[in-house]
Amino acid sequence: MKTVLTIVLFIVAAPLAGGLMAGLDRKAGAWMQSRVGPPLLQPFYDVAKLFSKQNIAVHKSQKYYVLCFLVFVILSGALFVAGQDLLLVIFALTLADVFLILGAYSVRSPYSYVGAERELVQMMAYEPMVIITAIGMYMVTKSFSVADIAAFEQNLFVKLPGIFIGLLFVLTGKLRKSPFDLSMSHHAHQEIVGGVLTEFSGAELAMVKIAYWYQNVFLLGLVCLFFASAFWLGVGAVMLTFFLEVFIDNNSARLTWQFTLASSWIAAAVLGMGNLVVLIFI
Template structure:
């Protein structure tokens, strides 16, 4: 019953995390910042805005992106197969990419192209992460991974690789080239409006739940370590976001593949010979 409630309220929990993040970022910038409930106020304002439908495919694909990502979060909460979860997460990204390509806006097309390129960078790391847990536990089941002791030391290089994925998925500097508000006006989200943009907005909150749920898997059954990992990485990601400039998409791919893929492969090779 508790897991079902977590799944139902996952978007709301993600909204609170996003609101808390905005407060932390404001404090880092020596600003007052918005209230904790500001993301929900934004949602309320979007309800009153007129929804402009560019084409039916664009709107439907945006909604499918949200519900597929919600299913991804449900898979994680229910402790399902980690590899299937990673592939389902990829499918949710593909829906959003197709939505971006379905309109004529050049900004939307650039955003979709960059999202595709970023997938090339981070998807191999997510797959290697699933393989690493399988090599240690003999199973992809997230429920089994949670029951084991912390495996952060055995998967430390993969953990470092995963740290590179987090700012990409959460659109944080220096890896926020996909969204790049100052450059491509929000990228593939630019043609969404009204209630349809609400689905995209809430999907961001679900992305927070998904990414940080994968992070705490490194803590295993150690709840205290899981909380420490979450808070430490949460603060680190926002500190880096507030102190670095955005890099180009080609640099993003080079850095993540050169460092992340190398560390991940070394970790898997090490596990194979242990």
């Protein structure tokens, strides 16, 4: 019963938190650029407006792919808060991303195509590090279950500092922040316009946005998991991570996919694998 309640709470509260975070992101970004920025609740207004727009689908199947994307993102988040297997959570999230890519491929737009190709590259770039994170947590806690990991009495960060930093590194791409916002950036000021999202409009775009809110909450939850034994430390780490990402986004140029792939794998190999090797020997 408690699990069901947690899941319902997640489904209701996560988009609110995610939307607020998006608003904060824009506010903090504006502050760094010495602008005033939009109201804090602007992302909600945006999404509400998108729902009211006329529905123009380039391809009918697009709608189902987007819906699947949303459902699987929610599913992965729900599994996470329900304390299920961490690997299952990660694969559910990967599957969600696959649906987004299929959605981008389903429309005949060159921008969307290139965006989808880059999204695949980006998945290749961050996936190893995410898997290493799960393995590292398993090696410390001897369990893949999120519930067990969260209940572990020690602070995971102490044993997994390399993995934590490596995860932050790939998180930049996952949160769509420059330098790694290859397949789509926030403002579409990019050679491939909106990348994977170029041909999405109206309600579909709104659903993608909501899915990203869920996803961001889940990703920051993953960061929080490192500090699960001390809740307030976890909250602090999440906030710090979030502002660090906003800061990096505003103060770096977008890099190429070759660089993203190479640097993410190097980060995974050096920080992630290095941390695992150290764990084996101590």
